[in-house]
Structures are given as C-alpha cells and as structure tokens.
Amino acid sequence: MYRYDEFDHTLVAERIATFRRQVHRRLSGELTEDQFKPLRLMNGLYLQLHAYMLRVNIPYGCLSSRQLRQLAFIARRYDRNFGHFTTRQNIQYNWIKLDETPDVLAALAEVEMNAMQSSGNCVRNITADQFAGRARDEIEDPRPWCELIRQWSILHPEFSYLPRKFKIAVSGAASDRAAVKLHDVGLYLRRNADGVIGFEVIVGGGQGRLPYVGHTIREWLAKDDLFSYLEAILRIYNLGGRRDNPQKARIKVQVNALGPEEFRRLVDEEWAAIRHSELLAVPGAEIERITAYFADPAWETLPDAAAVLSRQCATDPAFDAWYRTNVVEHRTPGYAIVNLSLKSPGIAPGDLTADQMDRVADLADRFSLGEVRVSHRQNLVFPDVRQTDLHALWQALQAISLATPNIGKLTDIIACPGLDFCALANARAIPVAQDIGRHFGDPAVLQDIGELTINISGCMNACGHHHVGHIGILGVEKNGEEFYQLTLGGSSAEDASLGDRLGRGIPAAEVPVAIEAIVNSYRDLRQADERFLDTYRRVGMEPFKEAVYGDSPEHRRSVA
C-alpha cells in the first residue's frame, strides 16, 4: 500500500490546521453557515437530516488493518459505534459533531487517511477495481495510476472550483468491477496493437437525474500523456461546463450537448497546447517510487488446494455455498480473494459496527496479510487468503455475520442512506433493501437465481445506482406517500447500460413480491445458464410487466 512521506504528511497536517481555524471562525460566528458551507464540504463534512456527516476517502478502496482499527476508534469515540461504506470507496460517519471534526481529521491523518475533496465541486476520491493487483483477468494494476491521479487532483489550484463534482475511476482488468463507464472520467488500462499498455479514456458517464453511459473519446492514450490529457479534459470542462443550473452542470451534460466528437476535438486542441509542457511531465523515478508501494506481497509458494477444498465443500454444504459465491480466484496459486458481505439480512447495506471493524482488522492480520479492500458494491474484500485457510476464515466470518453467501446475488443490494438519514431523499431505501433481504433468505434460491444485482435509490439523485442495477428501484414521493419505480436491464460493468422503466410505482410493501414475480418469470424464460440481464436483453420488458402488473384489479390499484 502507498505510504505518506513527509510531503504528504505536511500537506494533510496543514489542511487540518486550516480547517480547525475555519471551524473556530464558524463557531464564533465570524463565518455564516453560507460562507462556511464550501469550506466544510471541501473537507468532507455535510449537514444531513439530523447531524453532520463526515465522508472519509478510502483511496481506490485500499485499507490496512491499522487504518480499519482507527476507523473503528473514530466510530466509537466520535460517532455511534458504526460506519457506512458507500458506493465510492468512502466511509461515512453519520453523527459527527462540528467542533470535534478537526480532531477526527487528525485521527485519520495519524493513519495516513483524509477526507479532502470527498465532497464539493472538485475531483473526488479516485476509485478502482477492488481486486486490483490480485485479479486473474488483470492487464495491469491500476493502483499506482490511481495514486498518481490522487496526488495530481488534491488541492489542484485550477480545478478546485469546477461547475460540479468530478469522479474518476480506473480499472486494469477485462471485467469492469469499478463502474468505470458511469464516471465523469473513466480509464481502462488497455494494450494497443503493438502490445503497449496505455489508457482507454471515457468521458461523460454518470447517474443522477440525467444518467448517461460515458463515451470513449480516446481508444488508447500513452501513459506519458495521462496528466496532460486529464488536464485538457478538466480545462475544457471548467470553462465550458454549465454553471447556471447545478442539475445540468456535470461534464456528462456538456459532452452530450456538444456531442462526443466535438468534445473530443476541443480536448485535443487544448491537449496539443499542453501535451509537452514540463509542468505536467511525471518523471519515471516518481512512477517507480509509487509503483514500488504496490509490489506483490510476500506470498508463499503454495500448491493449489483444490482437493482439500472440494473435500470441505462436499462435507459442508453451507461452506460450499459460501465458497462458490463469495470466493474469487486469485492470480497466485494457493491463494484466494474473499468477499465479506455487508448485506446480511436485516442490516443496512454497507453498515459495519466498530466491533465488527476491529474483528475484521484482526482477521485481516491473521488471514489476509493485513490488507482489506472496499468495493463499490459496498462490501469488503480480503485480497490474499491462503486456500487452506478458507474454511477457518469462513467460520470466523460467520461469527460476526459477514459470511452471508450472496455476493453478486439478488440480496447483495446497493442502497443509499435514503430518507432515514439523507436530507435530499424522497423515500426510504434501507428498509426496502432489508425487506428484500428477508424475503430472499434461502441461499439455495439465491444460487439458483444466479447473478442479479438490485440497486435502490431514495431519490432521483441516484446515489444507490438504481439506473444500473439489473433491477433498479427508485423511491419517489407522491402526496406524502412513498412509491417505488422499478427499472430492468441496467448494468455498470463493461457492458454498461441504463435500465428501462417497468411501469408505475408500487408501495414499499409490494416491492419484494414484485421482485419475486420478476425473478419467477426469469426462471421460466432463461435459456441454459443465462443471467437475468441477458434474458431481459433477449426477451424485453413485456413478460416482466405482465408478471408484475398482470390483469388483476388488485395489481392495478398501485399508482404513482
């Protein structure tokens, strides 16, 4: 993992000192809330429905056990004993006191973490594939590039007051686990025809009220050109992005208004002027310095433990279900990648208690070389588990309710905080996720349904990624009542697409039944081991509409 040097430490310490002064000026009344707002946002502090919320960056999803223990300490000392992992590899604390915020930031700095630019109209946390450096389908590890981009983006003098927030994601694998095409800028590490690795550059993806899948504006960009090209994109956006209406201020609106071709032309024109600027050159020595932090850990030379595992699976069906669902192949023989599900029945998706955090940190030290990853689907990952340790780890995870065998399955739900916490929400999201979790509690049924993602947002801002769920659920409010609109066919992976609306909204109580109707139709219609998404793409909306709304008057009662 990357470690701060004296420059990184000084930058963060100075930032905290500045914010401490600003908080003091706010508390003394020298700053109004209006003047203070942008200052606190740049430091990750939101004002929510009931209290301040602090959003902390977990850069490209990498955490050490030491950092996780500090997150547990913060949850206990400054919050209500839990934290919430988000879809952007952040952790949020929902009950932070303003006057204690600088102390929380100082506690984070002790373990080389920060909350800089986790909100505000600036470049946000850089996100990546949670299996980076470990995945079998990886072309190149994206983490060194993420760290380089992170440093380039922090306190950027020119790009700290953009029209709107700006999210960058990077993946180096064939399968996209980072929703790259749904970001303001998405980068895929790719080989060109000569076998040289560079970046495919995608711009203008995003969700919210105006969802778009991003456009590729450069099939292949040389690594040496990364910063000049990013700077050109940001400059065109800073100057040309709309500032009259926050709903239309994201780069996706600019790209789609101009058309991707014209946007690319503007970027190329600017790029030509700065491409060879020494201000943007990154010396090889710096790339080497950063890459060295992500060198392979000291894996043991181990045989593949397939025989042991198949014996364990054969004798223990519960272990078998977990192994098949939550364990992923590692690129090194004898090792496995393990997903820890934060989607146990009855738990708010992404929530983890302080005690669980401490326990996970201990298990990471014992079973995963001290490292933990955070996924955009709000789960945790142990990247380096010996195959022969899997059974013992599974038992330990069961004891802390983190072994639910549902990764990538119907109950592995992404949900925003919704009306339970968020000032913007129109409807609750967490209880809907919990209801679905309870309704589909049988692991055998989940296994049979196979890969199916459900994403829930409590309002049009789409923090729960409903547009790109295989099944999306959007909470809306009508005449004081909550209704839920369903979409089908979304995807945030390399085959990214936006879901299509099923029909009129339904009350919360009917959501699990409607999901069941959709799933039953799928099980009737699927061919061989076709995924729900592929069945939907083949047969279209009608059978599912029929299944949910049917002809019966009682189904027609639902409105909105």
Added chain:
Amino acid sequence: MTGLIRHGRLVPDPFTDASGLDAPPAGVPVIVSLEQWQAHREALVAAGQPLGLRLRSDQPPRLVAADLPRFAVIALEFPKYRDGRAYTHARMLRERFRYAGEVRAVGDVLQEQLHFMQRCGFDTFEVVAQDPELAWRAVAGDHTVSYQATGDGRPRALDLRHNRK
C-alpha cells in the same frame, strides 16, 4: 473595507475602474470592460493613459490575445467564489500568452482562495474585509506543499522528492 493586496500588503490602486461607467474618464489610469475596449479601442490607444482590462468569467483572454501587451492590468472577475473559470483564465494569461503585467482578482474574492489564485498567476487581490492585510496574513502560510506545477515556478512535491539529495 475593500483593499488591494499585493505581496501581503495593502497598496494604493492608481487605476479607476471604469468598466461600469458610460465612458472611461480621460487622463487617468483606467480599467475598461471588454465591450468598452472593443468600442473605443482607437481612442483609448490614442489617449495614451495607462490601461487595464476587466474580463468577465465568460470572456476568455484569447479574445484579446493580440492586445494583451497594451494593458498594465488584467482584472479577472469572480462573479461568485464558486465560479472557477478565472483560475483557468489566469493560467492562460501567464502560461500561454506570457502576459507579464498585473493580474488582478476582483469580485467575490475570499481569503480561502488566495493560495489557489496566487498559484494560477494572480498577483493582486481586491479583498473585502475589515482588515484586508490581516485577512491575507491569516491564510498566507496555509499551504507549503503542492502536488501540482503551475507557471509560478513553485516545485511540486514530486520534484522535491527526487531532487532532495
């Protein structure tokens, strides 16, 4: 009060901002709007008084690239502190058009932004504060480390990392 800060000190402003007036006064150093410049260019050049130009956020410096040497001051306007276009304009002036005169930040200029403005090439700041010098001094030492290079010549953290031996 409104004061003009340069190098952390309040300094007198010899220029009259005529950008909101019907006609620029004659015989004194004057800052004009882009529209005034375009309408009265020849007269202003003939009058020979020191000239400044005030550009709104939607008026990029390239519109007057050829005339830049005629201006002692380019005042870039921040209509709201949240509107960051003038940061790009300032860097364009310094780094692309090699403008060597005064680049002045005007409009909604907050002390929290002085560091970013300096790094982008602004050298004077029209600050509204009870005590503008005090406000400036409060933030002057906020950032000693930068991850980015701009035209101001300050080294990046990464340059310092590799040159420190």
